[in-house]
Every structure is written in structure tokens, then in C-alpha cells.
Amino acid sequence: MRLDVVGKNLIRVDAYSKVTGKALYPQDIYIDGMAYGKTLRSEKPHAYIKVDTREAEKLEGIIKIFTYKDVPKNSHGVVFKDHEVFCEKKVRRIGDPIAFVVGESERVCELALKKIVVHYDELEGVFDPLLAMDENSPKVHESGNIMYHYKIRKGNIKEGFKNSHAIVENTYKTHMVDHAFLQPEAGVSFIDDKGRITIMVATQYPHYDREEVAANLNLPQDQIRIINTNVGGAFGGREDISLQTHLALAVYTLKIPVKVIYSREESFIAHSKRHSMIMKCKTGADKDGKLLAMKAVIIGDTGAYASWGTNVLRKAGVHITGPYYIPNVVVDSYAVYTNNPFAGAMRGFGVTQVPIAHEQQMDILAEELGMDPVSIRMINMFGKGSVTATGQVLTESVPLEECLEKVVEGMDFYHREEEAK
Amino acid sequence: MVLEGVYKVRSIDEVVELLEKYRENAKIIAGGTDIVIALRNEKITPKVLIDISSIDELKSIKDEGEFIKIGAGVTFTKIVESSLFQKNLWGLYKACRLVGSPQIRNKGTIGGNIANGSPAADSIPPLICLGSTITLASKNGKRKVLLEEYYKDKANYGMKEDELLVSIDFKKPTENRVLSFAKLGLRKALAISRISIATFLELDKKGQVTTIRVASGSLGKYPMRELEVEEFLCGRKLNERTIDEAIKVVQQSMDERLKGRSTLPYKRVAVESMLRESIGDGIKFLDGVRA
Amino acid sequence: MKKRGKGIGISFYGTGYGNGFPDVSKAKLRLHDNGKIGIYVGATEVGQGAKTALLQIGAEILNLSTENLLFISEDTSLMPDSGTAAASRQTYNTGNAIKIACENFKDKLIEISKEELGLNSTHGLMVEKGEIYLEFFLQKRISFKELVNKYGDGTIEAEGEFIAQTVEMDPETGQGAPYWPYTFNACGVELEVDTLTGRVEILNVRFAQDVGRAVNPRLVEGQMDGGFAMALGYALFEDLNLVKGQIKSNKFSRYLIPTAMDMIDVEKILIEDPEPTAPYGAKGIGEPVMIPVAPAILNAIYDATGVRILELPVTPERLRKAMDTKKNEGNFNMELNALKR
Amino acid sequence: MKDIKLNVNGKDYTLNVDENIKLLGLLRDELGLTGAKEGCGEGECGACTVIMDGETVNSCLVMAFQADGSNILTIEGLEQNGELHPIQQAFIDVGAVQCGYCTPGMIMSVKALLDKNTNPTREEIREGISGNLCRCTGYNKIVDAAELSIKYLEEGRR
Structure with a gap:
């Protein structure tokens, strides 16, 4: 195929504006007469709350303080609507939004935040997803803490392990991490010339934002307009709604432009995290290193809210075999609520x-069988026509072997094996 | 934070005048790399800021023959770029080079490092090893304090609210003496030291230690001399065995000093690497001098 | 003492929302006043290069240079919904939607040109460099500008929609075709462990990434470097330090991401094996480029030290402790009463 | 309020500034120069980097009143008569830009480095930009851009 443009190193279309500092991010937008907004967030991980904004409202320069009472429909979320725009009765994590202060300057908003009285009636929290799975643990949501369970049942797992020459079993643990995109969340809202509520924000999915904001305000979608500015990195952390609804609510009520800028510290508690996971894996192979069976349990801590928890734990469950053909597979993957920061989408x-x-399991198995890490992968890895643990046939474009060969080519992985002999 | 007055002053006299007037309500700002963060986080809430970064007198490094005098307002970059700290004073050069990032080194000052007094301050262990004296000025005149004493006995020697740190001076080491430095950080830049060790060393012709001073950072409430190690090593020949022993001595000191701290188990093993690097680099330099 | 080791990680990654959920991308094309073509598409530029790569796909089909194309992707009042800039789906999904829209647009131009040029059939009409012409009688030609002058700004338009093919999995057995396409890669890492401090230094990296086809190789390389750096932070540095739901490391002085000095030059190898259902064979690689790195680092640490770190991140403390006790660090018993029900 | 005079990108300003604001706020909110960004507010990320009297500073850690009498160069001051600075051109040409939020600060750090050291090694470049965090690029293409800048600048001098 002769291609003129595809395959060429075209200069990025946004490069010029970015190297000159002309590219605008939400924090770079200034509108005459705009007010500022700041969010009051929960300081407790699990508590019933009562909020008193009266003293704060008296401050000169404070225009309005929004709470749950001001939100027409107070729930949102990418899959399940289990987030509240502002918490009404209960907070489920540190950082849950409780109120939104709009004032003439950032400084007066900060003062007002200190004057809002939140009475916390603290509840026992649960922070370990294993404990959270116990029926007697505190419930983060009414529905119980096990939010999702994904299963794979393929082949005969008992038979698979029975025929295995080597079996390795380990439990692995990964931690919650942050996207740490360089541009903290910010946004500006105003009413456009057609009377639409317009929000300029850095988001991954403007149409979803529009849908969510419209639902929360109980307005038709064509009354809402989202304008994406330049986005200072995302990595999954800008999928859930953050300040969009706050800004929309403020401009809808007050009819003046409003701007919000999060500090780095607020950014850390405002957006989702990567799911921490506990992964218990049992893998069996025959004498030649051919994989025969895998049994895996994955427990993902989705924190206080579902966000993408179902989809993340499903995707983890589908991929826990690694890119290897295994005839007998049992996977149980759970998403569990806790009072930790909520986990959602993050790169991968x-x-x-x-x-x-799965990659450490492969090396451990190889060692048990006296094989090298490359060979054990080569004989098990997916190629064209391979069938995955979910029964899907990989019909085309499966150049995994080539990938591994190219890596090994320059790194001399076999050499060590020879030395050892 | 709400500041009521800010002053960008040109002379030490002006500073001490203002300090006398505002006392605990005033804070000195030079590079700002620590203090602006403290203001932002409301760790401090002064009413007045006095900017000393334009006082020329505080910004010079003087080679006074027997002594070197560093103005409190000298930046880390200036020390890194000075030819004075290249040979047997390169421990100070290295410590300053490992501070934060280029931007932090361009603004951060050695005086600020001392006045802020963080246990992890990179430049202090080398300065302690050199037996540095600091000069503090107030409306009532000047006084000198040994840097080491300054931290050890804050009640008697610490900075008063009307005082300004003016300069640091130390005796230039003779050619057969060397200052070295090692730092353990979690990443290669923008790293706060988990452990730092500075060593000041003199060996005789047989390789026996005739003078040694060891100072540590992040191994206590403030940067300090490691006297037990010094005592152990003084008069001994430096070899694998004695250095191994010296490591045990440091670990014992740490066990007492950092008892119950969660960081102790790691630090007591990692300190080995820092002490080895610091002493080893010192020996290597002196071997070069003798060769 | 310094100990060296090598390790490999390989991975696969299924693109898109998946599991039978309709993964829809829409695109719209319009002919504008200056003869330029506007591509209206809700694909967000988050830094990954979506605007540039998708524009390249459009330009290729329309036989135009990218300067003659406008890319409108910011304003919900102007552009159709193309789904989220996530799941590594924009190049594949929205790339396909743009491809379909461009083909429909070309058909439309040809249909109109047939009328304008007074031809009996569309046979032999070509679209290239801002013109429609009859390939065997070049005098029969009409430019985009002429068409727009006659029909008006934005009135000639066409749409395209692409829906990825996935099959919902059975709730009891998990059998189904949850994602498509899958992307593959392999990473090899050589590193050095300071056995005294537990610090890890990466010495050498080879990283091969299946891209289907690279729409813009330099953008792919940028993703690979960035993915490596993020995974390096994941494996060695980054820790929120959660205590009872509170993020203790909530600032950049505590939450440590790699600096330029912690990063290393990465030997990047792009493997091209075009995916038939993808635009020009191109697959999304934004997420895959992060995935095989951390396990390669962990396997290399084992190779160097003989200890397995089963829990992330591999802080110097954790590694040093594992080396001291000769025990795999983090191998906890998972007593799951909750699961026994 | 405090009266200050300073020069930004070759232009003299006399301003009456709030005691509490930082140089970054002054540049962005008062002068409309939004190229320098706030990423952390504590001098860790370098997105706010500008050149002050010849040296890079984190403008989030400089009080505005401290800038009295100083010369400031920001990203907006690099392009001259519609022509990009060679470093900016190099960033474009090698593909060193992704989300772009770190880019202005990064370019200022590269400029300050090359002003002092006209031919740095890759390691020296890494050190020179070590106060500027980037989450997208993994830095390698930025190091490439700095190397290409060396070439462009040499060609410009010839």
C-alpha cells in the first residue's frame, strides 16, 4: 500500500501553540467580572454530616454557597450513579465534596471554607478490601461492599493442575497511584450568546460531561455546552466528573462567569486513582513448560465509589492469564468498596x-523447570489463531513473538543460561 | 496568609532596624525556596517580610587567606560555580550540587539552609565538618557561634528573633586534608536526603588518621557530629576492617538516637553505603595528593 | 555492592470499552468556504497526539495535505460524539469513523461532480488535491472551491460511524469476545541494585511495541518513552502513602514521579503487522506502552538479587529488607473468609 | 500594596502589587503572560519556570515584590519578530511536546542551560532539566530537542 501521509512523522498540529505558551488551559482563561469558586471537602473517611454555612455566607464578597439542596439531581457516576455532587447525609471518603463557595476572589472563598461548620458523626471505616469483603464489616454503600464479581470458567482446572509437573502459587499486591498529570483541574463557566450554560474545562470526554451536567441540572443536553481547552495530561484521571457540575450549577444560578482552579493538593484528593489489587495466582505447567492451568483471584479496591471499578476488574480478569494459551482457567475478580480514595481509570x-x-509467575515457573525466561514464554505465547481464556480467537495481527525476539536480540538473555551450565 | 508590609532592603543595618521593630512578626526572606512554601501552607504567618536578596554584602564568597567567608545570601549555584570548592573542599561543592534542582539552587541560599535548620539540609554536615562559625547580627552588634553548637543548644546559641544570619566562615583546610560528602535520596534530582554523611579527613604518611570529623544529616533532630565514629577512627589506619568497625559504631549511635523510629531499620543498614562512599572518596583524594 | 540483572515482561491489551457495550465513534465532514474540509469529531487531544494522527488518517483518504483540513474536536455544540479519549480506542475507533466519513464524503463529492460536470456516470471520477476530475479526460474537472461557491459553506457534508465488534461474556463462564483488537509488546530491562541502599538503577532498556501500523512513528515513540517513565515511577517511586483513607503524599515533594535524571534512553522498536479491521491497520498503543515495564523491572531485580518483590512499589527499604531476610517481600497469606461463602 | 519596577521580556513595567502575590501570579494575573503555569505551588514541578536576571527560577517561589528591579524573561519573550527561538523550533521538530503543560518551563530551563554551557552532554541536559517534571514524554525527546537546539544555535551563530 502506498501511503502519502499515514506513516510519516508529521509535526504535531498543536506544537506551535504549545512551545510559544499560547496554548490555553482552563487556568489561563480570564473573563471580565468573573467570580471564583472553591470546594469544601470531607476531612473524614466515613461519617454522617451536618453542614452549617450561615457564618460563611455573611462574609463580604461571598456570593453564594451551594450544597446538596441546590442540586436538582444529586447523583452521578460513569457507570453507577453512586457519587453525589455534594454529600447530603454521609461522606464516604476524605475529599468528598460537601459545598461549593462562590465569591469575588479566591482569598474570600478560602476564608469562607474555614467558616463553614461541618459536624461529623464518625462511622467506623473500612480501608482494607479483604476486610471489606467480610459481611460484618461496615458498609460503604447500602448495597454491600462487593460491588462486582467477574468469573472465567474454562476447561477442567482440577485436571489441569493434576497433570502439571510444576505448580507455583503466590500472592501479589499493587498499590493505589495517581495520574499526576501536570495540569491540575481547572475550569471556567459562562452563559454563551445563545443562552447556553458553557463550561470550558480540560476533559477526556466532553460529550459525557455534557450528559452528566445536564442530568444533574435537570436540563436538556442542548442547553449545556462543553468546550475542551488544551488538556494538560489525563491518563484516565479526567474521565469522572470533577468540577464541571459545580461550575454549571454556579453559572446557571448566578448568571455570572465563574472560575475554579485546583491546587496540586486538591487535585490529589479530587480525582480517581489506579485500583490497588491483591492477586493470588496459581499456575501449573508440564515438564516442557507448557502451561496447563491457572487459578487466579483478584481483589481490586475501588474505594468509596464505583467509577470504572466493574470495567477495570473485568479487564484485569480477562488479562490475568497474560498473553499465553492456557487450556484450564478459573478466574474470580472482585471490585470492592472501601473508604479509601475512589479508584477509576488509569493508563492500562x-x-x-x-x-x-503473571510475568513473575512465568519466571518462577521457568526457574522451577530449569528453563530460561525467554523459552518458557516462546512456547506459551499467543500467535495467530490462538484462543484466549474467554474463548476469543486471535485471527490477525498477533506479532508477539516478533516483539520478544527483537527485545532478546539486543539483550542476550540466553547467555546467562549458558554461563550457569 | 496576609502580609501587611514587605521590605526589599539594601543593607544589613536596615534589616536589623526592621527586626528590632517587628520582632516575631517579621520573617527574613532570601531565596524563598523554603519560606514561600511555609507561607503557602500557613506554617508561618508573619506580618512583615524582609527581603535580603539584594544586599550585596551578603552575596559574596571571600577568600581571606587563612579563612573562607561565605555570605549568608550566597546561592548554591554560586558555590557550585566557584573555583574555591573544587579541590579538597569539593564535599561542599557536591552537597550544594545535590540540592533540589537548578531552579532551587539558583535561588536557595546557604544562609537559608542553615536558618531553616532542616535535619536533611544538604550543606550543613559539610560545614559542620569544617568547624564553621556563623555570624549573627542584631541592633546590639554581632556574635559568632560554632555551627555545631548552634543546633545542639538552641536555647543558648540559637537565633533570636531580632537577629540576622550574616555569614559563615571556616578555616581553609591544608592540602593534606579533604572534605567529602555522600547523600542518599529516593531519586536523582529533587531529592530530600534520607541520609547524608560528610567527612573531613587527614591521614599521615602511613595512612593513619590524624584528624577526622564526621557529620551526618537526617540521622537525628538536626545535622550533627558523629563523635563516636570520629573517636573510634582517630589514630587508626583506614582499611576494610576498621571501616567495618566504624560502621558498627555509627549503627550503635543510631540505635540509641533513633530508637523506636520506623525508619531506623532501613537507615541503620543504608548508612553503611554513605559512610563508605564518604570516607572512600576522601581516601581516594588524599592518595591522589600524595601520589 | 552493586548487582546486575536482566528481566523481561510481555503483555497483551484489549482495546476499547469492551464486553459488547456499544463502542461508537462518529465523525462528520463538511466542505468549507476556502475549499478546506472540516473534520468534526469528538476525539480529545489529551497530549497523546490524537489531533495529528487522526488528521493524518483523514488526509490520506482524501488525498489532501493536512493544511487543507480543519480539525474541530473541542466544542460539544459543533461536533458529534466519538466516545472517550481512553481505552486506547481513538486511533482504532475514531480513526475508523473518520475513514468511513471521508469515504462517504468522497462519494458525495463524486456524485455532485457527476451532475456539475454533466457526466452520465461517476465511473472514473477521482478526488485528489482539492479537485474532482475524470481520470481519462482531465479537462472534466471541478475544484472544492468551485463546489463550495456554488453550494454554500458547510452544506456539502457526510457522516461516518464505526462500532467496534465485541461480544458480551457469559456471566458464569466469562466466555465471549470482550475486546478488539488486541495489542502486544515486550520489554527487556537491565538494571543494577545497590545491595547496601536498595536503590535500583536502570542501565539498559529494549522495548518492542506492536502498533499494527504506525500512523506517526514519532508520536508512537513519544508514547513509549512516556509509558516507560510512568511505569518506572509505578514500580519504584510512587506511593500515595494511604493511612486510614488519607493520602499522606498529596504533593509533588512527597509523591515522587521520575525526573529527567531518573529516566534513561529507551531502545524503541516498532513492530508493524497491520490489523485488517483498523484504519490502515493502526492499533491504539497509549495504554499498552506502560504495561510490560514494571514486571520486567521486577524480574530483573530478582535476577540481580535472588529476591522476589511481590508488592509494589519496590522502595529501597522494601528491597533491602527482602535481601536481608532472604524472604520474598510481601508474600502474605490471603485468608479470605469472605470468599469461602 | 507595594510599588515595583521590573522589566519583562524587554518591556519596562511600573506596578503597584499586592504584598501577598507571587511572581507567577503577577505574570499571569496582572500581565496576562499565561505561558508559565502552576503545577504544584512548591517549586517541585518547574512548570512556572522563568528566567530572572539570567537564571531560572520557580516563579511560584518568588514573592512579586522581590522581583523589583529585576529582568524577567518568559516563554512569551522568546519568539522574535514572528520567528521562533531555535530551542522552540527544535522542540517542534523532534516531537518533544505532548500535553504541553510543562513545555514553556522546560524550554526556559533548556535556554538557561545552553546560555551557560553551549555544548552539554545528554547527562548534563538531564541535570539541566531535572527541576522540570514531565508526565507525558519520559523526557527523552526533550533531551533530543535540547541536543538539536545546540545544532540550531551553532548554525545560527555561523
Whole structure:
């Protein structure tokens, strides 16, 4: 195929604006007469709350303080609507939004935050997903803490292990991490010339934001307009709604432009995290290193809210075998609520966590069988026509062997094996 | 934070005048790399800031023959770029080079490092090893304090609210003496030291220690001399065995000093690497001098 | 003492929302006043290069240079929904939607040109460099500008929609075809462990990434470097330090991501094996480039030290402790009463 | 409020500034120069890097009143008569830009480095930009851009 443009190193279309500092991010937008907004967030991980904003409202320069009472429909979420725009009765994590202060300057908003009185009636929290799975643990949501369970049942697992020459079993653990994109969340809202509520924000998915904001405000979608500015990195951390609804609510009520800028510290508690996972893996292979069976349990801590928990733990479950053909597979993958920061999408979406387990399992198996790490992969890895643990046939474009060969070519992995002999 | 007055001053006299007037309500700012963060986090809430970064007198490094005098307002970059700290004073050069990042080194000052007094301050262990004296000025005149004493006995020697740190001076080491430094950080830049060790060393012709001073950072409430190690090594020949012993001595001191701290188990093993690096680099330099 | 080791990680990654959920991308094309073509698509540029790569796909089909294309992807009042900039799906999904929209647009231009040029059939009409012409009688030609002058700004338009093919999995057995396409890669890492401090230094990296086809190789390389750096932080540095739900490391002075000095030059190898259902064979690689790195680092640490670190991150403390006790660090018993029900 | 005079990108300003604001706030909110960004507010990320009297500083750690009498160069001051600075051009040409949020600060650090050291090694470049965090690029293409800048600058001098 002769290609003129595809395959060429075209200069990025946004490069010029970015090297000159002309590219605008939400924090770079200034509108005459705009007010500022700041969010009051929970300081407790699990508590019933009562909020008193009266003293704060008296401050000169404070325009309005929004709470749950001001939100027409107070629930949102990418899959399950289990987030509240502002918590009404209960907070489930440190950082849950409780109120949104709009004032003439950032400084007066900060003062107001200190004057809002939140009475916390603290509840026992649960921070370990294993404990959270116990029926007697405190419930983060009414529905119970096990939010999702994904299963694979393929082949005959007992038979697989029975025929295995080597079996290795280990439990691996990965931690919650942050996207740490360089641009903290920010946004500006105003009413456009057609009377639409317009929000300029850095987001991964403007149409989803529009849908969510419209639902929360109980307005038709065409009354909402999202304008994506330049986005200072995302990596999954800008999928859930953060300040969009706050900004929309403020401009809808007050009819003046409003701007919000999060500090780095607020950014850390405002957006989702990568799911921490506990992965218990049992892998069996025959004498030649051919994989025969895998049994895996994955427990993902989705924190206080579901966000993408179902999809992340599903994707983790599908990929825990690694890119290897295994005839007998049992996988149980759970998403569990706790009072930790909520976990959602982050680069790799559950698939970044599972190789911490399956790739170490492969090396451990190889060692038990006296094989080298390259060979054991070569004989098990997916190729064209391979069938995955979910029964899917990989019909085309499976150049895994080539990938591994190219890596090994320059690194001399076999050499050590020879030395050892 | 709400500041009521800010002063960008040109002379030490002006500073001490203002300090006398505002006392605990005033804070000195030079590079700002620590203090602006403290203001932002409301760790401090002064009413007045006095910027000393334009006082020329505080910004010079003087080679006074027997002594070197560093103005409190000298930046880390200036020390790194000075030819004075290249040979047997390169422990100080290295410590300053490992501070934060280029931007932090361009603004951060040696005086600020001392006045802030963080246990992890990179430049202090080398300065303690050199037996540095600091000069503090107030409306009532000047006084000198040994840097080591300054931290050890804050009640008697620490900075008063009307005082300004003016300079640091130390005796230039003779050619057969060397200052070295090692730092353990979690990453290669923008790293706060988990452990730092500075060593000041003199060996005789047989390789026996005739003078040694060892100072540590992040191994206590403030940077300090490691006297037990010094005592152990003084008069001994430096070899694998004695250095191994010296490591045990440091570990014993740490066990007492850091008892119950969660960081102790790691630090007591990692200190080995820092002490080896610091002493080893010192020996290597002196071998070069003798060769 | 310094000990060296090598390790490999390989991975696969299924693109898209998956599991039978309709993964839809839409694109719209319009002919504008200056003869330029506007591509209207809700694909967010988050830094990955979506605007550039998707524009390249459009330009290729329309036989135009990218300067003659406009890319409108910011304003929900202007562009159709192309799904989220996530799941490594924009190049594949929205790339396909743009491809379909461009083909429909070309058909439309040809249909209109047939009328304008007074031809009996569309046979032999070509679209290239801003013109429609009859390939065997070049005098029969009409430019985009002429068309827009006659029909008006934005009135000639076409749409395209692409829906990825996935099959919902059975809730009891997990059997189904949850994602498509899958992307593959392999990473090899050589590193050195300071056995006294437990610090890890990466010495050498080879990283091969299946891309289907690289729409813009330099953008792919940028993703690979960035993915490696993020995974390096994941494996060795980054820790929120959660205590009872509170993030203790909530600032950059405590939450440590790699600096330029912690990063290393990465030997990047792009493997091209075009995916038939993808635009020009191109697959998404934004997420895959992070995935095989951390396990390669962990396997290399084992190779160097003989200890397995089963829990992330591999802080110097954790590694040093493992070396001291000669025990695999983090191998906890998982007593799951909850699971026994 | 405090009266200060300073020169930014070759232009003299006399301003009356709030005692509490930082140089970064002054540049962005008062002068409309939004190229320098706030990423952390504590001098860790370098997104706010500008050149002050010839040296890079984190403008989030400089009080505005401290800038009295100083010369400031920001990213907006690099492009001259519609022509990009060679470093900016190099960043474009090698593909050193992704999300772009770190880019202005990164370019200022590269400039300050090359002003002092006209031919740094890759390691020296890494050190020179070690106060500027980037989450997208893994830095390698930025190091490439700095190397290409050396070439462009040499060609410009010839």
C-alpha cells in the first residue's frame, strides 16, 4: 500500500501553540467580572454530616454557597450513579465534596471554607478490601461492599493442575497511584450568546460531561455546552466528573462567569486513582513448560465509589492469564468498596496491574523447570489463531513473538543460561 | 496568609532596624525556596517580610587567606560555580550540587539552609565538618557561634528573633586534608536526603588518621557530629576492617538516637553505603595528593 | 555492592470499552468556504497526539495535505460524539469513523461532480488535491472551491460511524469476545541494585511495541518513552502513602514521579503487522506502552538479587529488607473468609 | 500594596502589587503572560519556570515584590519578530511536546542551560532539566530537542 501521509512523522498540529505558551488551559482563561469558586471537602473517611454555612455566607464578597439542596439531581457516576455532587447525609471518603463557595476572589472563598461548620458523626471505616469483603464489616454503600464479581470458567482446572509437573502459587499486591498529570483541574463557566450554560474545562470526554451536567441540572443536553481547552495530561484521571457540575450549577444560578482552579493538593484528593489489587495466582505447567492451568483471584479496591471499578476488574480478569494459551482457567475478580480514595481509570485500566503477577509467575515457573525466561514464554505465547481464556480467537495481527525476539536480540538473555551450565 | 508590609532592603543595618521593630512578626526572606512554601501552607504567618536578596554584602564568597567567608545570601549555584570548592573542599561543592534542582539552587541560599535548620539540609554536615562559625547580627552588634553548637543548644546559641544570619566562615583546610560528602535520596534530582554523611579527613604518611570529623544529616533532630565514629577512627589506619568497625559504631549511635523510629531499620543498614562512599572518596583524594 | 540483572515482561491489551457495550465513534465532514474540509469529531487531544494522527488518517483518504483540513474536536455544540479519549480506542475507533466519513464524503463529492460536470456516470471520477476530475479526460474537472461557491459553506457534508465488534461474556463462564483488537509488546530491562541502599538503577532498556501500523512513528515513540517513565515511577517511586483513607503524599515533594535524571534512553522498536479491521491497520498503543515495564523491572531485580518483590512499589527499604531476610517481600497469606461463602 | 519596577521580556513595567502575590501570579494575573503555569505551588514541578536576571527560577517561589528591579524573561519573550527561538523550533521538530503543560518551563530551563554551557552532554541536559517534571514524554525527546537546539544555535551563530 502506498501511503502519502499515514506513516510519516508529521509535526504535531498543536506544537506551535504549545512551545510559544499560547496554548490555553482552563487556568489561563480570564473573563471580565468573573467570580471564583472553591470546594469544601470531607476531612473524614466515613461519617454522617451536618453542614452549617450561615457564618460563611455573611462574609463580604461571598456570593453564594451551594450544597446538596441546590442540586436538582444529586447523583452521578460513569457507570453507577453512586457519587453525589455534594454529600447530603454521609461522606464516604476524605475529599468528598460537601459545598461549593462562590465569591469575588479566591482569598474570600478560602476564608469562607474555614467558616463553614461541618459536624461529623464518625462511622467506623473500612480501608482494607479483604476486610471489606467480610459481611460484618461496615458498609460503604447500602448495597454491600462487593460491588462486582467477574468469573472465567474454562476447561477442567482440577485436571489441569493434576497433570502439571510444576505448580507455583503466590500472592501479589499493587498499590493505589495517581495520574499526576501536570495540569491540575481547572475550569471556567459562562452563559454563551445563545443562552447556553458553557463550561470550558480540560476533559477526556466532553460529550459525557455534557450528559452528566445536564442530568444533574435537570436540563436538556442542548442547553449545556462543553468546550475542551488544551488538556494538560489525563491518563484516565479526567474521565469522572470533577468540577464541571459545580461550575454549571454556579453559572446557571448566578448568571455570572465563574472560575475554579485546583491546587496540586486538591487535585490529589479530587480525582480517581489506579485500583490497588491483591492477586493470588496459581499456575501449573508440564515438564516442557507448557502451561496447563491457572487459578487466579483478584481483589481490586475501588474505594468509596464505583467509577470504572466493574470495567477495570473485568479487564484485569480477562488479562490475568497474560498473553499465553492456557487450556484450564478459573478466574474470580472482585471490585470492592472501601473508604479509601475512589479508584477509576488509569493508563492500562487493570491490565497494568496483572502482569506484576503473571510475568513473575512465568519466571518462577521457568526457574522451577530449569528453563530460561525467554523459552518458557516462546512456547506459551499467543500467535495467530490462538484462543484466549474467554474463548476469543486471535485471527490477525498477533506479532508477539516478533516483539520478544527483537527485545532478546539486543539483550542476550540466553547467555546467562549458558554461563550457569 | 496576609502580609501587611514587605521590605526589599539594601543593607544589613536596615534589616536589623526592621527586626528590632517587628520582632516575631517579621520573617527574613532570601531565596524563598523554603519560606514561600511555609507561607503557602500557613506554617508561618508573619506580618512583615524582609527581603535580603539584594544586599550585596551578603552575596559574596571571600577568600581571606587563612579563612573562607561565605555570605549568608550566597546561592548554591554560586558555590557550585566557584573555583574555591573544587579541590579538597569539593564535599561542599557536591552537597550544594545535590540540592533540589537548578531552579532551587539558583535561588536557595546557604544562609537559608542553615536558618531553616532542616535535619536533611544538604550543606550543613559539610560545614559542620569544617568547624564553621556563623555570624549573627542584631541592633546590639554581632556574635559568632560554632555551627555545631548552634543546633545542639538552641536555647543558648540559637537565633533570636531580632537577629540576622550574616555569614559563615571556616578555616581553609591544608592540602593534606579533604572534605567529602555522600547523600542518599529516593531519586536523582529533587531529592530530600534520607541520609547524608560528610567527612573531613587527614591521614599521615602511613595512612593513619590524624584528624577526622564526621557529620551526618537526617540521622537525628538536626545535622550533627558523629563523635563516636570520629573517636573510634582517630589514630587508626583506614582499611576494610576498621571501616567495618566504624560502621558498627555509627549503627550503635543510631540505635540509641533513633530508637523506636520506623525508619531506623532501613537507615541503620543504608548508612553503611554513605559512610563508605564518604570516607572512600576522601581516601581516594588524599592518595591522589600524595601520589 | 552493586548487582546486575536482566528481566523481561510481555503483555497483551484489549482495546476499547469492551464486553459488547456499544463502542461508537462518529465523525462528520463538511466542505468549507476556502475549499478546506472540516473534520468534526469528538476525539480529545489529551497530549497523546490524537489531533495529528487522526488528521493524518483523514488526509490520506482524501488525498489532501493536512493544511487543507480543519480539525474541530473541542466544542460539544459543533461536533458529534466519538466516545472517550481512553481505552486506547481513538486511533482504532475514531480513526475508523473518520475513514468511513471521508469515504462517504468522497462519494458525495463524486456524485455532485457527476451532475456539475454533466457526466452520465461517476465511473472514473477521482478526488485528489482539492479537485474532482475524470481520470481519462482531465479537462472534466471541478475544484472544492468551485463546489463550495456554488453550494454554500458547510452544506456539502457526510457522516461516518464505526462500532467496534465485541461480544458480551457469559456471566458464569466469562466466555465471549470482550475486546478488539488486541495489542502486544515486550520489554527487556537491565538494571543494577545497590545491595547496601536498595536503590535500583536502570542501565539498559529494549522495548518492542506492536502498533499494527504506525500512523506517526514519532508520536508512537513519544508514547513509549512516556509509558516507560510512568511505569518506572509505578514500580519504584510512587506511593500515595494511604493511612486510614488519607493520602499522606498529596504533593509533588512527597509523591515522587521520575525526573529527567531518573529516566534513561529507551531502545524503541516498532513492530508493524497491520490489523485488517483498523484504519490502515493502526492499533491504539497509549495504554499498552506502560504495561510490560514494571514486571520486567521486577524480574530483573530478582535476577540481580535472588529476591522476589511481590508488592509494589519496590522502595529501597522494601528491597533491602527482602535481601536481608532472604524472604520474598510481601508474600502474605490471603485468608479470605469472605470468599469461602 | 507595594510599588515595583521590573522589566519583562524587554518591556519596562511600573506596578503597584499586592504584598501577598507571587511572581507567577503577577505574570499571569496582572500581565496576562499565561505561558508559565502552576503545577504544584512548591517549586517541585518547574512548570512556572522563568528566567530572572539570567537564571531560572520557580516563579511560584518568588514573592512579586522581590522581583523589583529585576529582568524577567518568559516563554512569551522568546519568539522574535514572528520567528521562533531555535530551542522552540527544535522542540517542534523532534516531537518533544505532548500535553504541553510543562513545555514553556522546560524550554526556559533548556535556554538557561545552553546560555551557560553551549555544548552539554545528554547527562548534563538531564541535570539541566531535572527541576522540570514531565508526565507525558519520559523526557527523552526533550533531551533530543535540547541536543538539536545546540545544532540550531551553532548554525545560527555561523
